[in-house]
Amino acid sequence: MKNSEEKVVAVIMVGGPTKGTRFRPLSFNTPKPLFPLAGQPMVHHPISACKSIPNLAQIFLIGFHEEREFALYVSSISSELKIPVRYLKEDKPHGSAGGLYYFKDLIMEDNPSHIFLLNCDVCCSFPLPEMLVAHRRYGGMGTLLVIKVSAEAASEFGELVADPITNELLHYTEKPETFVSDLINCGVYIFTPEIFNVIEDIHTHYEDRANLHTLSSSEALWSATKTPAKDFVRLDQDILSPLAGKKQLYTYETMDFWEQIKTPAMSLKCSALYLAQFRHKSPNLLACGDGTKNPTVVGDVYIHPSAKVHTTAKIGPNVSISANVRVAAGVRLMSCIILDDAEIQENAFVMYAIVGWKSSLGKWSRVQGEGDYKTKLGITILGEAVTVEDEVVVVNSIVLPNKILNISVQEEIIL
Amino acid sequence: MKDLSTMKALILVGGFGTRLRPLTLSFPKPLVDFANKPMILHQIEALKAIGVTEVVLAINYQPEVMLNFLKDFETKLGIKITCSQETEPLGTAGPLALARDKLADKSGEPFFVLNSDVISEYPLKEMIAFHKSHGGEASIMVTKINAGIYLLNPSVLDRIELKPTSIEKEIFPKIALAGQLFAMVLPGFWMDIGQPKDYISGLRLYLDSLRKKTPSKLASGAHIMGNVLVDENAKIGDGCLIGPDVAIGPGCVVESGVRLSRCTIMRGVRIKKHACISSSIIGWHSTVGQWARVENMTILGEDVHVCDEIYSNGGVVLPHKEIKASILKPEIVM
Numbered sequence: 001m002k003n004s005e006e007k008v009v010a011v012i013m014v015g016g017p018t019k020g021t022r023f024r025p026l027s028f029n030t031p032k033p034l035f036p037l038a039g040q041p042m043v044h045h046p047i048s049a050c051k052s053i054p055n056l057a058q059i060f061l062i063g064f065h066e067e068r069e070f071a072l073y074v075s076s077i078s079s080e081l082k083i084p085v086r087y088l089k090e091d092k093p094h095g096s097a098g099g100l101y102y103f104k105d106l107i108m109e110d111n112p113s114h115i116f117l118l119n120c121d122v123c124c125s126f127p128l129p130e131m132l133v134a135h136r137r138y139g140g141m142g143t144l145l146v147i148k149v150s151a152e153a154a155s156e157f158g159e160l161v162a163d164p165i166t167n168e169l170l171h172y173t174e175k176p177e178t179f180v181s182d183l184i185n186c187g188v189y190i191f192t193p194e195i196f197n198v199i200e201d202i203h204t205h206y207e208d209r210a211n212l213h214t215l216s217s218s219e220a221l222w223s224a225t226k227t228p229a230k231d232f233v234r235l236d237q238d239i240l241s242p243l244a245g246k247k248q249l250y251t252y253e254t255m256d257f258w259e260q261i262k263t264p265a266m267s268l269k270c271s272a273l274y275l276a277q278f279r280h281k282s283p284n285l286l287a288c289g290d291g292t293k294n295p296t297v298v299g300d301v302y303i304h305p306s307a308k309v310h311t312t313a314k315i316g317p318n319v320s321i322s323a324n325v326r327v328a329a330g331v332r333l334m335s336c337i338i339l340d341d342a343e344i345q346e347n348a349f350v351m352y353a354i355v356g357w358k359s360s361l362g363k364w365s366r367v368q369g370e371g372d373y374k375t376k377l378g379i380t381i382l383g384e385a386v387t388v389e390d391e392v393v394v395v396n397s398i399v400l401p402n403k404i405l406n407i408s409v410q411e412e413i414i415l
Numbered sequence: 416m417k418d419l420s421t422m423k424a425l426i427l428v429g430g431f432g433t434r435l436r437p438l439t440l441s442f443p444k445p446l447v448d449f450a451n452k453p454m455i456l457h458q459i460e461a462l463k464a465i466g467v468t469e470v471v472l473a474i475n476y477q478p479e480v481m482l483n484f485l486k487d488f489e490t491k492l493g494i495k496i497t498c499s500q501e502t503e504p505l506g507t508a509g510p511l512a513l514a515r516d517k518l519a520d521k522s523g524e525p526f527f528v529l530n531s532d533v534i535s536e537y538p539l540k541e542m543i544a545f546h547k548s549h550g551g552e553a554s555i556m557v558t559k560i561n562a563g564i565y566l567l568n569p570s571v572l573d574r575i576e577l578k579p580t581s582i583e584k585e586i587f588p589k590i591a592l593a594g595q596l597f598a599m600v601l602p603g604f605w606m607d608i609g610q611p612k613d614y615i616s617g618l619r620l621y622l623d624s625l626r627k628k629t630p631s632k633l634a635s636g637a638h639i640m641g642n643v644l645v646d647e648n649a650k651i652g653d654g655c656l657i658g659p660d661v662a663i664g665p666g667c668v669v670e671s672g673v674r675l676s677r678c679t680i681m682r683g684v685r686i687k688k689h690a691c692i693s694s695s696i697i698g699w700h701s702t703v704g705q706w707a708r709v710e711n712m713t714i715l716g717e718d719v720h721v722c723d724e725i726y727s728n729g730g731v732v733l734p735h736k737e738i739k740a741s742i743l744k745p746e747i748v749m
Contacts, residue, residue, distance in 0.1 A: 415731070
């Protein structure tokens with residue numbers, strides 16, 4: 001029976017700095033969860049989606065970044081949502097299930113009936129209220145958000161088999177070598193508090209037997225002795241796989257967009273996806289203009305209120321401009337993210353690029369990528385405080401912070 | 416010697432050290448080790464040796480990191496070290512104006528200006544004699560080109576405004592016009608080690624010079640070839656062949672059967688059995704796997720782990736990475 005007084009909490013895993021060098025060079029200046037997509041920090045999007053969950057009592061962010069990195073954001077978002085948002089720092093990585101268990105007492109403080117678990121670096125529409133309704137109907141211990149992808153893409157993710165009628169999770173395997181199915185795990189879950197008992201069992205299991213696991217390389221990198229600590233519990237291998245087919249876990253399929261934000265190039269793609277979502281759900285957040293009082297805006301564009309953009313500039317589609325940016329006359333920006341305090345001088349051109357904080361693009365400079373979000377040099381990324389001098393062309397390159405480019409470059413990484 | 420007791424020096428440290436990345440992603444450039452010693456310590460020791468009592472470092476990046484290390488050096492060396500921090504880049508002359516009060520005291524003694532990227536034999540005593548003999552305002556060392564070592568009278572400071580200024584392009588020409596600028600040819604070796612290629616060549620020149628001056632500091636033994644510097648806290652296994660032109664830092668472990676040539680192995684590195692490394696720099700706390708072959712200007716940043724049997728041909732690897740696949744041609748691994 002549905003109890004309207006039942007409380008629900010949400011837990012968002014935000015990771016930490018030693019893992020994932022894939023977000024370089026942007027990660028040199030900001031923890032990935034705070035990197036802006038469509039003008040808002042990455043973690044803001046799942047948090048925002050949590051607003052529509054009925055009876056939401058608290059939101060927890062769990063990770064191993066330094067607390068001070070999140071302090072400002074957490075206090076401002078708590079005020080805005082009028083719901084407590086807390087950042088809980090792990091002393092070391094515990095794995096996604098281990099992290100949940102490590103903070104069990106805090107998470108269970110309000111005696112919630114359900115716990116949402118989300119990964120911060122997932123970009124999707126987060127259909128959380130609908131998932132909760134489905135989860136209650138299934139009556140299981142957990143429900144996974146799943147999506148159909150192409151067969152080739154499926155091998156990069158956790159593949160699963162679900163019963164087409166009951167939606168039960170029958171089989172789950174992480175990054176299989178041979179094709180299992182085109183349905184994959186989105187990294188968004190609902191659990192009942194029973195999940196803690198399951199994780200606890202795994203702990204005792206690890207203590208009892210010898211370490212015979214093969215680790216993924218990222219886990220091996222974390223662990224000093226190259227064997228998992230007993231309190232490192234992975235959600236997929238240790239919880240989902242063993243429980244599949246036991247009428248405990250169910251699936252909810254989303255028909256909307258879904259991407260993982262692992263690299264800077266993907267953050268550009270996901271920024272565009274969220275801008276498109278704004279168009280749909282909160283169009284007042286987007287900019288508009290026709291060149292008279294405001295710059296010409298094409299497609300979905302976000303411009304921070306403090307940014308100054310000349311009326312003769314043409315912006316969009318899929319552009320996000322952060323605070324205190326100055327865009328001079330005659331500039332053309334397409335499919336790009338311009339980060340705080342950057343300056344773009346007259347008649348410059350930017351396409352498929354991320355321009356770093358405090359960077360400066362000279363007159364008639366051209367900064368572009370070819371727009372391939374999957375390859376290493378598919379978009380151009382300029383780190384913090386990079387100067388591109390007048391008339392210089394930068395194509396498909398990555399430039400680390402504090403560099404001055406006075407000659408044109410293509411397909412290069414500049415340290 | 417009384418004349419020298421209040422001499423001061425300014426070391427131009429400058430900016431971000433981007434050319435020495437990935438090493439400078441972990442430490443500011445002056446603290447990157449060269450021949451088992453932070454780069455800037457080579458200069459500070461040379462200055463201390465001829466009686467300089469105070470060194471000013473002109474920096475504009477990461478002063479907190481620098482200041483911690485400097486406290487250490489100050490006590491160990493018995494020399495006063497201060498920082499002069501630029502809030503905007505001031506070029507090569509501006510920092511002198513910024514540090515004016517520290518450099519020009521009542522004694523009227525000339526002060527040294529050194530460039531932190533330069534490694535040389537630092538014939539500073541000879542330079543003082545040269546400067547006094549010509550009686551001019553400024554002496555510069557040259558080695559086909561300006562070597563970045565100057566000895567200047569305090570009056571030079573009156574010529575420099577506190578704004579971005581180039582000493583070479585704006586100040587020296589004026590002094591030369593007044594017939595007050597004298598150049599001395601730099602004896603011995605000289606190298607700007609601000610980038611990896613020159614860092615490796617520079618080590619060869621430095622160790623060569625060490626062989627001539629204090630050969631006891633170099634390693635010797637059946638497993639040593641040419642000039643090799645090994646920290647007393649490093650361990651080397653059996654059946655190795657080390658050298659020429661190798662520096663092995665403190666806490667390193669070189670397991671048996673390893674071949675090292677023309678390379679720098681920084682603090683805390685472990686080189687596993689049968690590996691072969693040449694013309695490369697292995698960054699702090701990295702490991703190189705068994706039978707790995709690392710060569711051709713491979714630069715490993717801090718905490719990089721090259722797996723067993725891997726080949727790196729010129730890989731430039733940023734900190735905290737694991738190399739599980741061979742790098743067949745020069746490539747940056749982020």
